[in-house]
Amino acid sequence: MTARLRTVLTDTPLLVIAGFVLVAALPSLGLGFYWQRQVMLIAVYTLLCSGLNLSFGYAGELALGQVAVFASGAYVAAILFNHGHTDILLALLVATALAGVAGLISGIPGLRLSHWSLALVSFFFVLLIPSLVSILDEYTGGSAGLPGVLGPTLFGRPLFGRDFYYVAIAATLLWMLVLRNMVVSRFGAFLRVMAESPTLAESLGGSVRLLQIQAYVIGALPAGIAGVLFTYMTGFISPTTFTLSLLIAVLAATVLGGADSVWGAPVGAAILVLGPLQAASFQKYSSAVYGIFLVFVGVVFSMGLAGLARIVRRRLLLRRLARAGAAGGSGAAGELGELSIPGERLEVAGVAKAFAGLKALNGVDLTVEPGTITAIIGANGAGKTTLLNLISGVLRADAGTVTLAGRPITGLRAHQVSRLGVGRTFQTPLIPPRMTVLEVVESGRLRSGAVGLLPAILRLPRYYRVRREDRAAALVALSFAGLEHLAHQPAGSLPLGTRRLLEVVRAVAGRPHVLLLDEPAAGLDDEGLRELEMLMRRTREAGGTVVLVEHNVPFVMSVADRVHAMELGRVIASGPPDVVRRDQRVIDSYLGRRGRTEPGAAPRADVPSESGVA
Ligand SMILES: Nc1ncnc2c1ncn2[C@@H]1O[C@H](COP(=O)(O)OP(=O)(O)OP(=O)(O)O)[C@@H](O)[C@H]1O
Structure with missing residues (x-):
């Protein structure tokens, strides 16, 4: 097996893909209609949560217009369908494009507003839905909604039952892989840095305005996809679906799953759909319970379930490295030689x-x-x-x-x-603080070259080359200061003096x-x-x-x-x-x-x- 193929394989979340394949196979294994709908609902909420993951969890921007974008995707699918355009790919394309525009419009206030003001403006977009639906009732059906939107087509073939189920799972998996590839790229690193400190993001070469806009736009895209899937799954839409309660529920699911983890989204969505709140006796208390739950999670459990999984994984890694006698990369640094720094006047x-x-x-x-x-x-x-x-x-x-x-x-x-x-x-x-020492030092390299979103999403050879170079330079810079043994420690656990030193190492790694x-x-x-x-x-x-x-x-x-x-x-x-x-x-x-x-x-x-x- 070539080294390249090995890298691609070890870098692909095979377990997750296997999980999705298993979920896709469930109807063949006897999963009934009711549970197929529940699984599709989880997929829809996964998409909604994943948008919040990016804009809120990674970029730290409280752009909460998800539900408004969700509604726009849902109505686009229904209106296209009612006008004879039944192809699901067309609906997905138009809904995603519209979602991008909606993300841009709903995010623009964020360039001027602080976090909480932006959240309030986002709430306003959700409150606007019933009015817009009623103004455009010729197309939207007003408060009565649009029924009978069932059986979209794919290349002329009608999608009913199981076929639609497969498409919904495949679309969700595809988006999740795209998102995952984005967040582990330089773009994701920039977002994480910006969430901690816009000043730092700028000093590492990222335009905070551009990053914010990208986060709003990209974060809105899955909500558009979710809208299309939701419409074709239920066959009926009305404004009563797109409420503030839904937004709060999705926010709660995102935080519970782990706002700054891609895989926290399906976990949070599954809990949202299958959790105790779905029991009929709980329904009328659901808003209050979600609200209290959000406060509780925000105070004591901010990292979510995925955050806990990350801590366990990091501890296991550190233990393994300690057993191997090297806590991270010193050997590699030794082989990499010196770092030249092209000083200028x-x-x-x-x-x-x-x-x-x-x-x-x-x-x-x-x-x-x-x-x-x-x-x-x-x-x-x-x-x-x-x-x-x-x-x-x-x-x-x-x-x-x-x-x-x-x-x-x-x-x-x-x-x-x-x-x-x-x-x-x-x-x-x-x-x-949530980055590892190595990630912090690698972030010093962000200024060089483009953010490279497309090569990261498509995993082009350029992505792997840049990543290898970033890692090599970071290890050499760490070895400059004798800090390579800390490479896999969370940066927030370091004492102030070491953090100061780490800042210098980060700057040196960027070969300024x-x-x-x-x-x-x-x-x-x-x-x-x-x-x-x-x-x-x-x-x-x-x-x-x-x-x-x-x-x-x-x-x-x-x-x-x-x-x-x-x-x-x-x-x-x-x-x-x-x-x-x-x-x-x-x-x-x-x-x-x-x-x-x-x-x-x-x-x-x-x-x-x-x-x-x-
Ligand atoms: N953003 C600002 N707004 C108003 N005044 C400022 C601002 N930044 C600096 N100053 C003032 O400018 C002067 C120079 O400040 P500066 O921080 O550059 O000094 P310094 O030599 O770095 O001091 P120190 O050693 O304490 O860091 C000070 O009088 C400071 O109060």
Whole structure:
């Protein structure tokens, strides 16, 4: 068996496919009509939940227009059918296209609104359904609904009973595989990062606006498919199906199954359809029970059943690796050799920035050469972080220019600057806690190349090549800092100091032309400082251009090639560490004061942070 075929096979969720094949075979094994309908209903809810998985679970966007999109798919199928267009593929095509448009329209407010406001707007779309149905009653049948929509065709062949069952299961499986391929791709990684921190997603090269729109649109598609299947399954639709209660029930099922897991959707859907709430005696309490259940799950069980399964799987993996004597990838890293870092020249000229009249930067000039570490020091409020934010595109300069390898990057947005090769870390580490250490470091590679949605969905050779390269670079970067033994640990379990180091490793893995480090030594113990120093030296040796903002003066003096001291938004001294250390102005404005307040200028663990990007 070739290595490629082996990769494709081990990478295919064979168990899940086998499960779907088994479900498809159930009617041949004697499954009766009632239970076939129940299974199809599970498939319909699976599709609805899977849309929420993507937009809410992965991307963290509370776009809850699913039920409205579901209704649009259902009515499209019925209206086409009543006008003589009975082909189910046509209905699926039109419903999916309409779902995409509906996802876009219902998601646009999300570009401006915060999570909960977006959720409320989504509720509005659901409340709109009865009115729209009544306005368009010539086509929709108004509140009386549309009956007799049974027996769609596929290539001219009518689909009744079992045949329709097979099509419903196949359509659901196909969508689930597409979704699964998307979420394990770079696109999925971007969504997970964005859910934790839009600032981080931008700094890793993702346009948050584009990602949000993609999440809304793609998340809406399965609801359109579900609508078509539902209509042809029941043969009748009316506005009473598409209610807020349905939305809340689907939301509850999504959360219970595990909102950030593709396979949580069928689990949640099965519980929704087969669970105790279906018993007649429970029906009238169902809304209240779902509501209470949502609150309960949100507070104590946020990861859902799939999340529990993930924890168990990760523990088993760690135990196996520990037994094998290597907790992850160190051997592989050893074989991969060194990581070259293509440093480029960074020039900052006359840069100024004011906040409500306060001049945070007042004409800063500096140049950073490849293969060097340039440190920026200065008292709190001197403007150091503002400078990093301007270089990395988080803030726009009022005046002045920033050029990278001679190319102006002033005024570009953060993800554009990142894609041109500027990597950074943050004063408060931004590490998605649910990712493993290896996934975090791999995310540093997101900026290079396209997101590659299509190659990921179709599993083209390019997808596997990029994935191999990302993994290899991540392992080498981890070995740079001696952290490869943590590769499979959840990043959220690491202490603050290690998370800081991990941020640097993530940035290094992206092979940045310029690496901006914002107080990476804060909170590190002696060993952490040694690892950081080693990592920075190796980055420099590999050709990196490193800009270091740091309050730990002994660390700066030992690692930097050049130091710029800032005061009140200006550079007051520049030169080799020894020269700047003896500069009287620097001693008066910063070093002397630190000496008085912090004997020995010990590493600061308590650097204040104004925000995620401060
Ligand atoms: N978003 C903002 N809005 C208003 N004022 C800001 C903002 N960001 C920074 N400032 C102000 O600009 C000045 C420079 O802040 P900056 O964070 O760049 O300093 P710093 O040298 O990085 O300080 P520290 O060492 O404490 O991180 C400070 O007076 C700060 O209060």
